[in-house]
Amino acid sequence: MKTAVKKVLIIGATSAIASACARLWATQGSDFFLVARNVEKLQQTAADLKARGATHVTLHEMDANDIEAHPLMMGRCLTALGQIDIALIAHGTLPDQKACERDVHMALKEFANNCTSVIALLTVLAMQFETQRCGSLAIISSVAADRGRPSNYLYGSAKAAVSTYCEGLQARLFKVGVHVTTIKPGFVDTPMTQGLSLPAALLAQPAQVAQRIVKGIANKVPTLYAPGFWALIMLVIRSIPQPVFKRLNL
Amino acid sequence: MSTPLYSWGRFPRRPQRGHGCVWLDELPAQIDRVIGAHHSSLPYGNGRSYGDSCLAASDQVLHMRSLDRLIEADWSTGVIKAEAGITLAEVLAVAIPQGWFLPVTPGTQFATLGGAIANDVHGKNHHVRGTFGRHVLGFGLLRHGEPEVICSPEDHPALFAASIGGLGLTGVIHWAQIQLMPIRATQIDTTTVRFANLAEFFALSAELDARHEYSVAWVDCLAKGAETGRGVFIVGDHAQYGSLEVGQRKKLSVPLTPPVSLINKVSLSAFNSLYWRLHPSQRKQGRSAHEPFFYPLDRILHWNRIYGRRGFQQYQCVVPAANAEAAMGELLRTIADAGQGSFLAVLKRCGDIASPGLLSFPLEGTSLALDFAQSEALENVLFPRLDDIVRAAGGRLYPAKDAHMSGVDFRRAYPAWEQLEALRDPSLMSRFWSRVIL
Ligand SMILES: Cc1cc2nc3c(=O)[nH]c(=O)nc-3n(C[C@H](O)[C@H](O)[C@H](O)COP(=O)(O)OP(=O)(O)OC[C@H]3O[C@@H](n4cnc5c(N)ncnc54)[C@H](O)[C@@H]3O)c2cc1C
Ligand SMILES: NC(=O)c1ccc[n+]([C@@H]2O[C@H](COP(=O)([O-])OP(=O)(O)OC[C@H]3O[C@@H](n4cnc5c(N)ncnc54)[C@H](OP(=O)(O)O)[C@@H]3O)[C@@H](O)[C@H]2O)c1
Numbered sequence: 157m158k159t160a161v162k163k164v165l166i167i168g169a170t171s172a173i174a175s176a177c178a179r180l181w182a183t184q185g186s187d188f189f190l191v192a193r194n195v196e197k198l199q200q201t202a203a204d205l206k207a208r209g210a211t212h213v214t215l216h217e218m219d220a221n222d223i224e225a226h227p228l229m230m231g232r233c234l235t236a237l238g239q240i241d242i243a244l245i246a247h248g249t250l251p252d253q254k255a256c257e258r259d260v261h262m263a264l265k266e267f268a269n270n271c272t273s274v275i276a277l278l279t280v281l282a283m284q285f286e287t288q289r290c291g292s293l294a295i296i297s298s299v300a301a302d303r304g305r306p307s308n309y310l311y312g313s314a315k316a317a318v319s320t321y322c323e324g325l326q327a328r329l330f331k332v333g334v335h336v337t338t339i340k341p342g343f344v345d346t347p348m349t350q351g352l353s354l355p356a357a358l359l360a361q362p363a364q365v366a367q368r369i370v371k372g373i374a375n376k377v378p379t380l381y382a383p384g385f386w387a388l389i390m391l392v393i394r395s396i397p398q399p400v401f402k403r404l405n406l
Numbered sequence: 407m408s409t410p411l412y413s414w415g416r417f418p419r420r421p422q423r424g425h426g427c428v429w430l431d432e433l434p435a436q437i438d439r440v441i442g443a444h445h446s447s448l449p450y451g452n453g454r455s456y457g458d459s460c461l462a463a464s465d466q467v468l469h470m471r472s473l474d475r476l477i478e479a480d481w482s483t484g485v486i487k488a489e490a491g492i493t494l495a496e497v498l499a500v501a502i503p504q505g506w507f508l509p510v511t512p513g514t515q516f517a518t519l520g521g522a523i524a525n526d527v528h529g530k531n532h533h534v535r536g537t538f539g540r541h542v543l544g545f546g547l548l549r550h551g552e553p554e555v556i557c558s559p560e561d562h563p564a565l566f567a568a569s570i571g572g573l574g575l576t577g578v579i580h581w582a583q584i585q586l587m588p589i590r591a592t593q594i595d596t597t598t599v600r601f602a603n604l605a606e607f608f609a610l611s612a613e614l615d616a617r618h619e620y621s622v623a624w625v626d627c628l629a630k631g632a633e634t635g636r637g638v639f640i641v642g643d644h645a646q647y648g649s650l651e652v653g654q655r656k657k658l659s660v661p662l663t664p665p666v667s668l669i670n671k672v673s674l675s676a677f678n679s680l681y682w683r684l685h686p687s688q689r690k691q692g693r694s695a696h697e698p699f700f701y702p703l704d705r706i707l708h709w710n711r712i713y714g715r716r717g718f719q720q721y722q723c724v725v726p727a728a729n730a731e732a733a734m735g736e737l738l739r740t741i742a743d744a745g746q747g748s749f750l751a752v753l754k755r756c757g758d759i760a761s762p763g764l765l766s767f768p769l770e771g772t773s774l775a776l777d778f779a780q781s782e783a784l785e786n787v788l789f790p791r792l793d794d795i796v797r798a799a800g801g802r803l804y805p806a807k808d809a810h811m812s813g814v815d816f817r818r819a820y821p822a823w824e825q826l827e828a829l830r831d832p833s834l835m836s837r838f839w840s841r842v843i844l
Contacts, residue, residue, distance in 0.1 A: 183500075196431050197429055200475055203475065203478065204476045209500075
């Protein structure tokens, strides 16, 4: 796969899953525009990518919730990269479901972080991609989007809104030759899941998930479960009838 | 990180709670937090040490594995700087395409950079390149409650020397800079020949080692009488013509731990005999990819599980050259008589290149390493006999593999232990160190 240098934009670039993807793109010799809210982490991520073969790395500090800052970020990104071959939206937080059930402000803040900010970013990105008429747009949603589970339905509903939004966007951008991939990871061993007791057999490593994501984006897969076996698990879970599902403690 | 961590031998069975850290700049705070809560801890790399040297006395370890970033790489000079939790496999994956290789590599690529330094590991080229520590240009050391100390042969030389082979006790190595070795191809040109006894091994080693980068021998530890010490001798060199291939053979895995060891006398002697017979009696040249040459066992993930729930121990000793042949013969006879021992024992000559580390294991002579399923008889009968032979021959055991050596033997064999103890970070303590020192 030795093509010309790829121009990659990553929002939430300090995410473990996103940096694992970036490492793979770096070895293909890509230029990066990395966006995150923590500059120290961003610098450590950038150094790693440069050592692995990234040609240029530009850093940009931004909180995804700062919607007014999105256009400025896009402008800087285009100055740095010229065009966007791959955009990956990866930022997210796993809310404390129980706390959100009692605190509406916290619930809406988490919803904004995982959904509203993504829709806002997709709005500016989609306009750029429409102008470009080329490139791939990838968004990290989650298997949690597929069903509302009592243990994390706030997170799940935010990701579900993102998934549905992406499906519409897919149809819109397809017509101008731009591809949209909705990524649905299962349990991945990252800082987000630290401290949760997840079944070891289902817990994937970021590097493993990244392999699949990078390949899926290259192959223009519309919806990508990662690791792949989650497609099967979610097929089963989606088919559980509601009267049964609500009695399960998932 | 809620799953418990163990050492590779799963003996002693002391589950460790791992406290991870993902960002280098957050490590000092994490160290403070863990030591604040548990008073004592120990850095833990990837748990490829067999015994108890990577287990914390408090069973609360600083799990370094997630710190796996490169910090700087200069591919014109082969100098790389990386976080300590990066594995040797991950270093190779970026270095090989640029024409560089690890100057020294142990028999597993799943060891971390920090772990490789803290045990000052050696490889099949010890006779030409010495230990891993010789190729370390510098590292950052975090000692509890102190600012970072940057150690190199010039700066803080005492801490530099004490931390190489320092068993994680002098502080947490959070990054290191190493010099890689240039290669033209990853393939290894090999010469293989079997030998009928120990005398032949020593003759081969004397003849071939000086002419080849890599040298190692596998020994049938169950062969008795005239066949004692029969085995297969393998030397190799990086090919001058070939390609640069990052290895990624499909890995097999032992999915679960059987209740009892699958290694027994019948399976062992059948395998060992067959292995010996399959090898040529005349010198045979060949070519191997680097992974099967350096890391044959890495092919099978979790292979340590085949020894069952009780785990296993490795016995690795090195005996000075003058006594090596006699002592190796005695050791192998004792092991064969006991009818225990692993598939294949590894016999290897260590060279005379001095290590920069205070407590490095290798010394000029011959090293023998083999695995045993854990049992009481091991500790009460066989190991004491082997220890007697090693002691009388002026040899010593490798802390990275050890779960049994006595404090007396350790302190005699590693007289520099007092210097290390003086430089130990008082907040760090391993089960190994508390066993042999206190
Ligand atoms: C199949 C196999 C083959 C092997 N072959 C060889 C061989 O040929 N030669 C050889 O020398 N060894 C060999 N070993 C042993 C192995 O290379 C060493 O035990 C190595 O140190 C393991 O590294 P680790 O990262 O897993 O460290 P661990 O086992 O987790 O820890 C080892 C020591 O390093 C310390 N440590 C870990 N990280 C840090 C850090 N960041 N800062 C400070 N201290 C730290 C720990 O406290 C501990 O004392 C082999 C092991 C296996 C499983
Ligand atoms: N891990 C899983 O099991 C799993 C499963 C399904 C889906 N996902 C999704 O995968 C994506 C990546 O997560 P991860 O697992 O890689 O976890 P991670 O390493 O914790 O990454 C999450 C990243 O999002 C960043 N972030 C959060 N809110 C932000 C904001 N408002 N502005 C800018 N950056 C923000 C965080 O930055 P800071 O470090 O500065 O906080 C962090 O770098 C997320 O969308 C997550 O929902 C993960």
